[in-house]
Amino acid sequence: xxxxxxxxxxxxxxxxxxxxxxxxxxxxxxxxxxxxxxxxxxxxxxxxxxxxxxxxxxxxxxxxxxxxxxxxxxxxxxxxxxxxxxxxxx
Amino acid sequence: xxxxxxxxxxxxxxxxxxxxxxxxxxxxxxxxxxxxxxxxxxxxxxxxxxxxxxxxxxxxxxxxxxxxxxxxxxxxxxxxxxxxxxxxxxxxxxxxxxxxxxxxxxxxxxxxxxxxxxxxxxxxxxxxxxxxxxxxxxxxxxxxxxxxxxxxxxxxxxxxxxxxxxxxxxxxxxxxxxxxxxxxxxxxxxxxxxxxxxxxxxxxxxxxxxxxxxxxxxxxxxxxxxxxxxxxxxxxxxxxxxxxxxxxxxxxxxxxxxxxxxxxxxxxxxxxxxxxxxxxxxxxxxxxxxxxxxxxxxxxxxxxxxxxxxxxxxxxxxxxxxxxxxxxxxxxxxxxxxxxxxxxxxxxxxxxxxxxxxxxxxxxxxxxxxxxxxxxxxxxxxxxxxxxxxxxxxxxxxxxxxxxxxxxxxxxxxxxxxxxxxxxxxxxxxxxxxxxxxxxxxxxxxxxxxxxxxxxxxxxxxxxxxxxxxxxxxxxxxxxxxxxxxxxxxxxxxxxxxxxxxxxxxxxxxxxxxxxxxxxxxxxxxxxx
Numbered sequence: 001x002x003x004x005x006x007x008x009x010x011x012x013x014x015x016x017x018x019x020x021x022x023x024x025x026x027x028x029x030x031x032x033x034x035x036x037x038x039x040x041x042x043x044x045x046x047x048x049x050x051x052x053x054x055x056x057x058x059x060x061x062x063x064x065x066x067x068x069x070x071x072x073x074x075x076x077x078x079x080x081x082x083x084x085x086x087x088x089x090x
Numbered sequence: 091x092x093x094x095x096x097x098x099x100x101x102x103x104x105x106x107x108x109x110x111x112x113x114x115x116x117x118x119x120x121x122x123x124x125x126x127x128x129x130x131x132x133x134x135x136x137x138x139x140x141x142x143x144x145x146x147x148x149x150x151x152x153x154x155x156x157x158x159x160x161x162x163x164x165x166x167x168x169x170x171x172x173x174x175x176x177x178x179x180x181x182x183x184x185x186x187x188x189x190x191x192x193x194x195x196x197x198x199x200x201x202x203x204x205x206x207x208x209x210x211x212x213x214x215x216x217x218x219x220x221x222x223x224x225x226x227x228x229x230x231x232x233x234x235x236x237x238x239x240x241x242x243x244x245x246x247x248x249x250x251x252x253x254x255x256x257x258x259x260x261x262x263x264x265x266x267x268x269x270x271x272x273x274x275x276x277x278x279x280x281x282x283x284x285x286x287x288x289x290x291x292x293x294x295x296x297x298x299x300x301x302x303x304x305x306x307x308x309x310x311x312x313x314x315x316x317x318x319x320x321x322x323x324x325x326x327x328x329x330x331x332x333x334x335x336x337x338x339x340x341x342x343x344x345x346x347x348x349x350x351x352x353x354x355x356x357x358x359x360x361x362x363x364x365x366x367x368x369x370x371x372x373x374x375x376x377x378x379x380x381x382x383x384x385x386x387x388x389x390x391x392x393x394x395x396x397x398x399x400x401x402x403x404x405x406x407x408x409x410x411x412x413x414x415x416x417x418x419x420x421x422x423x424x425x426x427x428x429x430x431x432x433x434x435x436x437x438x439x440x441x442x443x444x445x446x447x448x449x450x451x452x453x454x455x456x457x458x459x460x461x462x463x464x465x466x467x468x469x470x471x472x473x474x475x476x477x478x479x480x481x482x483x484x485x486x487x488x489x490x491x492x493x494x495x496x497x498x499x500x501x502x503x504x505x506x507x508x509x510x511x512x513x514x515x516x517x518x519x520x521x522x523x524x525x526x527x528x529x530x531x532x533x534x535x536x537x538x539x540x541x542x543x544x545x546x547x548x549x550x551x552x553x554x555x556x557x558x559x560x561x562x563x564x565x566x567x568x569x570x571x572x573x574x575x576x577x578x579x580x581x582x583x584x585x586x587x588x589x590x591x592x593x594x595x596x597x598x599x600x601x602x603x604x605x606x607x608x609x610x611x612x613x614x615x616x617x618x619x
Contacts, residue, residue, distance in 0.1 A: 019592075019594070020591055021581065022583065023580060042362075042526075061338070064337060064366060065337055066337060
């Protein structure tokens with residue numbers, strides 16, 4: 001995992017998996033966060049808040065879609081894109 | 091006039107055979123097609139031994155076929171027992187055993203997550219019918235002596251039109267959180283359900299042209315409106331795909347694409363739509379009715395939602411599972427903007443009576459007086475499955491008279507009338523809370539925590555939250571070498587549904603007590619982590 005992936009994975013593990021009693025579950029970079037039910041609509045919002053605070057980006061409503069948020073890897077790629085062209089298009 | 095729910099679909103199929111009845115991304119069933127499937131599935135269930143009075147479990151994610159299955163269970167004469175596919179196996183096993191389920195209708199192993207352990211009790215069921223799959227696709231967690239694939243069930247001879255069900259037979263059993271540690275099954279008869287469905291379909295003017303969303307899970311009674319008000323009216327019902335819920339933007343697009351005319355959900359789902367669904371970019375001109383129930387709608391979010399949707403009417407529906415909906419309030423758009431308190435729960439629905447009684451037993455008659463809301467009428471449930479003592483505590487003789495037997499339901503909800511005579515919800519008289527619209531007994535979570543050998547004392551409190559109503563916070567006094575937070579959360583997740591697992595656990599050397607020795611919940615709730 002890259003640095004961003006590691007930090008996102010740690011957040012998912014501590015803030016989303018653990019409160020569901022699923023701290024011991026395997027979480028790979030490509031694990032689907034939605035098909036496994038790890039992230040629901042409220043989890044998505046806390047993920048977005050985490051990314052905004054941690055990486056100083058702002059996530060627009062139209063960017064809150066499965067293409068960007070389905071796995072630790074897609075989230076890290078999204079953060080990389082947004083950090084490269086801050087305020088730019090997706 | 092229909093007196094059992096299964097007649098609703100049959101009558102609409104006779105009147106509107108070619109109209110759309112049930113639709114999801116995979117299939118669109120007309121009333122004729124749906125009724126044919128329902129009759130054949132019911133025939134298959136009858137051949138597996140299902141009779142009037144039996145309970146048939148439904149373990150499946152939302153789909154058109156799952157709604158067909160619900161109708162088929164009724165057509166076979168049985169009551170359906172909807173199970174939450176995400177609930178822990180121990181809880182599901184408890185429910186199956188508690189109400190003596192022998193036959194289940196289940197989604198395929200692939201459609202159910204987590205694939206999960208075999209459900210106790212270990213004794214296999216008599217039969218499982220697999221929705222949209224072959225017998226070999228059955229989930230291993232539901233062992234059965236006989237497994238019937240979908241195509242086989244659908245090619246069965248149709249069941250007779252009338253299995254012999256009468257209006258006082260059970261239509262469904264919904265399991266809700268129980269304060270003593272185990273869920274309890276609320277028994278709803280056909281008459282109970284039809285009282286609500288008749289009122290709702292009439293009040294909201296549901297017509298064959300309507301397209302109803304089905305957002306709530308089947309184990310949540312909001313879905314009863316979607317499924318049966320549609321069937322009664324010849325309208326169509328559209329189950330919301332599970333994954334879509336997560337993304338407010340996509341959910342808004344789905345409402346637009348499906349041209350939904352009547353939406354019904356918990357407020358928190360609507361709040362997310364209002365905040366992140368970009369509703370102003372959508373063409374939601376088809377939407378004419380937005381209904382919400384299950385929890386208090388935070389005022390500012392309701393105001394934002396109503397401002398974003400100039401077209402539809404908005405209605406606050408109120409009622410515990412034991413009465414489905416018993417009061418309602420139509421939101422006044424102009425008045426809403428200047429409100430400073432949440433909208434009232436309103437007045438009694440047709441064929442329901444409600445009144446409030448103070449702690450001293452006096453009838454509440456003026457604004458400012460506070461009492462417990464009591465509900466009477468044919469919509470009041472039959473009680474809790476197999477629990478006569480628990481039933482007798484909440485289902486009581488009308489406290490206003492003893493001239494003839496009349497069972498009323500004590501809701502435990504504290505209310506007061508406002509100046510216009512609308513009831514206003516104030517809170518609970520016990521430790522029940524709402525989170526994401528789900529009703530939760532804090533005592534059930536405490537029981538789960540106490541089951542851990544490393545827990546000496548435990549108290550669970552609700553921390554109010556603007557978005558989901560309440561967050562669950564546990565305070566635990568551990569034994570030496572006791573468990574950590576993650577271990578306790580995992581322990582709870584094996585026993586409780588996800589929405590009941592404490593979001594945070596705080597460890598203390600002792601629980602704060604009031605002067606008379608009770609756990610000081612006010613102090614606990616005041617210092618969340």
